[in-house]
Amino acid sequence: MEITLTHYLVLAGLVFLTGMVGFVVRRNALVMLMCIELMLCAVNIVFAAFSRLHGDAGGHVFVLMNFAVAASEAAIGLAILVEIYRRRRTVNVDDLKTLME
């Protein structure tokens, strides 16, 4: 069977789904951040697949942009988590309800 664009889109959809479910189910803020990275990775696959479809490497450029965005997000997210851990001694989101109360 020939591999088509649909195959790549379905794969990306499943990977995104995995990340989404993980983000909702897991309570460790670090793992939740990693799930976001997985979702971004799924988006990158879609970019690359459409780039291949149109024979235009513009999608590859935007995957590189996405790398930068993911790196910034990881840097700031981890800095915030380290600061939260210093004050509260936990990164479990169930214990971090200050904004909810």
Add this chain to the structure above:
Amino acid sequence: MEGLLFWFCGSLLLLGGVMMVVQRSAVVSALWLVFAFLSAAGIFAVLGGTFLAVMQVLVYAGAIMVLFLFVIMMLQGPVMDGERRLMHPALWPLIAAPPAAVLIMLAGFLRGDRMVGFAGAPAPGFGSVVQVATLLLGRYLLAFELISIILLVALIGALAVGRGERKLPWK
């Protein structure tokens, strides 16, 4: 050949993702995510993005995941031990709904004959360093410059957050 590589890398990518979500220890999760990113690099390579595959390994599996592992191992104790519990079981049906909808949609896609195929093999040089760099510094120069501002802001933001209780210079 492309089919074989697609199924191989794709299944490994999904395996890595699922194992990351399932594992209770944050370190093991991070290692499975590295595995998933390496498989994603394989997918990029199958798609003709050789430069992307290299960057995926260098930036994602290398830099970003090393940062994650570094922080996980720095915050020892409760973070390393894994989670006491997952989401409240009563809420499980709630989050099962969107995945189920997406899966049904995907099944419909795969069943139908409306697959969009690629028009032959990619042109020679597609996704090469030269081509991507030409676009990056030509058509997308503005976006390329703007992304450097995002990185700068992230750098300053991370520094400001990481300073903790000490007074910030502008206060």
